[in-house]
Amino acid sequence: MTEEAILKGCLNNDTIAQRELYNKYSPKMLAVCYRFAHNREDAEDMLQEGFIKVFLQIHTFENRGAFEGWVRRIVVHTCINILKKNKKFNESVDIIHATGVQVREESVPAIIQAKQVVECIRLLPIGYRTVLNLYAVEGYSHREISNMLDIEESTSRSQYTRAKAMLEDILVRKRILQKPKQQTDWLAAVSQR
DSSP states (O other): OOOHHHHHHHHHHHHHHHHHHHHHHHHHHHHHHHHHHHSSSHHHHHHHHHHHHHHGGGOOSSSSSHHHHHHHHHHHHHHHHHHHTTOOOOOOOOOOOOOOOOOOOSSSSOOOOHHHHHHTTTTTTTTHHHIIIIISSSSSOOHHHHHHTTHHHHHHHHHHHHHHHHHHHHHTTTTTSSSOSSSGGGOOOOSSO
């Protein structure tokens, strides 16, 4: 089934098209949920709630930009809303299932693997981790993050700066990253921006 046929079917509440859409995008979106969830079950709950919203809002997709990006935004917002609803941010990530962080810069030692970096990210305090995920990995601006998390834009910026410094320290202590001789923006290597 083509993406166009899947979208058309979903607009008509066709369960076969909905299943195709879910099967096509759920693995990538589950990886997104793992970065925000406490455990596998929480991530699966976030994913399910996210796809319910996708199906309810599919009529608002305007074919501008990638459909996958539209789905991802809904899933990320769903994760944040669940965390806010529970009035706490969860403290850990099931690292075995975390994917989607890319290393794209030659200045970062080859030893850095995405799972190692994500494992270190999960050691950050939840506020730092959430802002770092939203800004560096998901590509949201500090203004968007401040609106999503109901915090000041300056708070988002300072949490990101502190998260980045703390993460670099963790990576150096775990000998995943050598302390750079000059300050570089090594985090750009793991972001999708």
